[in-house]
Amino acid sequence: MTPLKDTLYIFDIDGTLTDSVPMYLISVTKAMMSLGIKDIDTDYNNYKHHTDSYALRYNYERNFKKDFSDNLLEDFENNLVTQMLEFDPVKEIKGAQSLIQLFRDNSIPFCFATGALPKPAMLKLEQCNIWYDKLLLATSMTHESREGFVMDALERAKAFYNKPEFTNIVSIGDGLWDLKTAQNLSLDFVGIGDKNKEKLIQSGATKCYSNIEEFSKTIF
Template identity: 75%
Template sequence: MKDTLYIFDIDGTLTDSVPMYLISVTKAMQALGIVDIDTDYNNYKHHTDSYALRYNYERNFNKSVPKDLLDKFEDNLISAMNDFDPVKEISGAKELIDRFRGDNIPFCFATGALPKPALQKLNQCDIWCDERLLATSKTHESREGFVKDAIERAKSFYDKTDFVNIVSLGDGLWDLKTAQNLSLDFVGIGDKNKRKLIDNGATQCYPNLVEFIKELF
């Protein structure tokens, strides 16, 4: 396993945070004066914070997003999240990350969220994260973009030129499609989208990370 890199999505894969976070995204945009918001987030071209902001800003104001607005949006997200109770982990998430660290198994994080909200969710669940292993939509609007960024970050962090195998873990159809587009192995987590994942080619799906730990170790 030490020659395999595991890439973790965060929302819905490591943290039980999807409903809260979607509400926070909407509130964070409203705080910027964006009133006409398309909340059908599942049907977005990119399931990322940076795309959500650009798409809704442009459709409201018919102009490009100011350069500093993404930072303001990120801070607004933190404020909106603080109105909710701390999120809880997906069962087994902390244990799995701790075991990977203890066994020197390479892993990294790739999330459509922005860095501050991503770190807050992980911290609330006491899940270890080094920011050098965290790739987000702050720099890449597309999921393929920040997953590739995560791989490069892992190569640098673990001082490797390449990995024999790369496994992406996620809960959404977009996670699966990204893995397929990049020719990565995929493991589905959670039951909510299990049927969709299997129908679209996923061969490994687990209800939570406890069951994945049993299979892996």
């Protein structure tokens, strides 16, 4: 068995650590509307990339029939935070805050990889009292694809923990896209939540748990 301190755990955020998916999808839609995008494809589950940056570019180019400019990302990010604050604070997925704290207390390496943009991601973690460091947070600000920001998270963790390599890397997520990304990158995968559990298992996931607390019992 690989020692825990030689294993890197890469956490998705929405639906994995924070119970924020429905609220956040509404916020994404309203934030795009505030930028003048009227015809929005809200079938987010069928997007090529499940990321904020891709959602904005895809819908912007559909509406305005011209190339997307990256300088719109900052306005979109700020609009997202504004929309999120219209809702009650999000709650953690059961056991998330305590597991992250246990990882810190036991010097177990971890990082975050999310399709959200940085400010919304940090707000969700803060509302759930989940510890984070910006240096360990990889987002869709720099990569539209999940593979891109998961690899960014890995590089961030290497620098943060001063480790040139990890013996084992475990990706933890709630969506089918999280599993497919882990498979594409040859990473171990842990599924969280009951909503997509059946689809995850059908697609090859062998470790699925109802929440983070249940998963944590397999570690500690």
